Amino acid sequence: MHVLLGITAFVCVYILSHKVSCQCSFGTTFASTTWHDNTKGALTFTATGITGWAFTSTRTSGVTIISSWQCVNHTDNTYLVLRTSNTFSFQPSSSTTSIQVYAYLCLKLTTVTGNSFIYYQPQVQEINLGGERLKVSALSTLYQTDVCDSTVSVPTTEYHVLVKSGSEASAAIQCPDSLLFVVDFTYYGNDGSSACTGSGDRLDVCTDKTQMTITTNTCTQEIAFSAGGQFYCVATVSSNGYDYTTVYNRDASISSTTNRFACLSSIDTDISVAPGNCTAYQTPFTFPLEADQSTKTGHRLVVTEEYGKYTKNVCLVNVTFLVHYDYRCLNFIRSK
Known part of the structure; x- marks a missing residue:
């Protein structure tokens, strides 16, 4: 200290x-x-x-x-x-x-x-x-x-x-292992909507393990409340086996629909995203709730295809088949 x-x-x-x-x-x-x-x-x-x-x-x-x-x-x-x-x-x-x-x-x-x-x-x-x-x-x-x-x-x-x-x-830190990948994803809104279902809607935390880059191809949603999709990981804690990562939105200015920070609760292929700070009972599988513990906020992302993983100080991308990296045994295994 x-x-x-x-x-x-x-x-x-x-x-x-x-x-x-x-x-x-x-x-x-x-x-x-x-x-x-x-x-x-x-x-x-x-x-x-x-x-x-x-x-x-x-x-x-x-x-x-x-x-x-x-x-x-x-x-x-x-x-x-x-x-x-x-x-x-x-x-x-x-x-x-x-x-x-x-x-x-x-x-x-x-x-x-x-x-x-x-x-x-x-x-x-x-x-x-x-x-x-x-x-x-x-x-x-x-x-x-x-x-x-x-x-x-x-x-x-x-x-x-x-x-x-x-x-x-200078405040950027390494993102947690649960986010060190290059993936396509589907977006689920708390209003029941879904989007980003085509190929090329991509989340990359592999090219630079301190930064998260989101590229959208088939959807117009502002993922993680950012217009530009460029973030620094600035803090992370773990609770009940889940990672809770605060990211800093690098947009030059903030609009009425974006936010300077977002919180990602993540494990495996599931991510929940809250605007600003993490919420008290947030999990990767459910929509975050506001302080009243009843009003849904934020959105969810579900990984649909994986293109790379960061391991042994190398970002492995463009693999010829879908893979899942098992950190317990340090081996690549074919996904189901």
């Missing part, structure tokens, strides 16, 4: 009650930089705060969007605790009136590269804050032990990714 070089010591001010109120400052890693968050979009860091990490608060009079934070605390370069810059109106579930509170956010960071991180949010979901994992309090000062709840179990797949703006290529 040595990459977070920049977060400096606290600036602490004693208040009348002799309680210490601390605000931390960002150093060279984060200060005056912009990062892509696969869930929240662009995050802008100043010396002591962040803008862009937005959530909504349900009030008696409507909904308020909050997106400004100040740095409060950090420990061992792995936890970052933030507090909303100002109070906002919040109605607890047990009350009929609103009160003024702060929201506190805990980011449990893990370094992926010098320009990217995975983070989890160890806190229970707050239904009146759009299901976000946040802690609300009327107190202006809470600390890491108050905000980061070590007893909360967050699903492994519910991870988030930060990629430094301008350093996207």
Whole structure:
């Protein structure tokens, strides 16, 4: 966890009650930089705060969007605790009136590269804050032990990714074995539609094992929410035998139908694709679900023909018969 070089010591001010109120400052890693968050979009860091990490608060009079934070605390370069810059109106579930509170956010960071991180949010979901994992309090000062709840179990797949703006290529990592191939595929939409059934609709993660290239020939769908079909693999975790890979869309700009990130849950010939971040109970065989666990999102891809595999540091392509590579015995075998 040595990459977070920049977060400096606290600036602490004693208040009348002799309680210490601390605000931390960002150093060279984060200060005056912009990062892509696969869930929240662009995050802008100043010396002591962040803008862009937005959530909504349900009030008696409507909904308020909050997106400004100040740095409060950090420990061992792995936890970052933030507090909303100002109070906002919040109605607890047990009350009929609103009160003024702060929201506190805990980011449990893990370094992926010098320009990217995975983070989890160890806190229970707050239904009146759009299901976000946040802690609300009327107190202006809470600390890491108050905000980061070590007893909360967050699903492994519910991870988030930060990629430094301008350093996207340096954040690329090797894609998982389950994606290191060249294949044709069929697209299945969550509305029951299917497409890309002809030859030449191709997914290539073999030519460059850190990049995914999608070429469409018979369909017009924006596969993995990209117009150009060029991606970097930037993070991956494994859970229950499935790989969950976050890819960065290299499109120059994002439209209303595309997304800067996508999550691919994969095993063998099955892939499910969610916009932005992986979802809590996503599998390769079913459509991802939104936070309400009932609304389908994204789409599915099913491999129909395989043309190559990456093995022994070689991309083997243009084989004369359809093959399946068995990683357990390191041999090619004919597919059924």
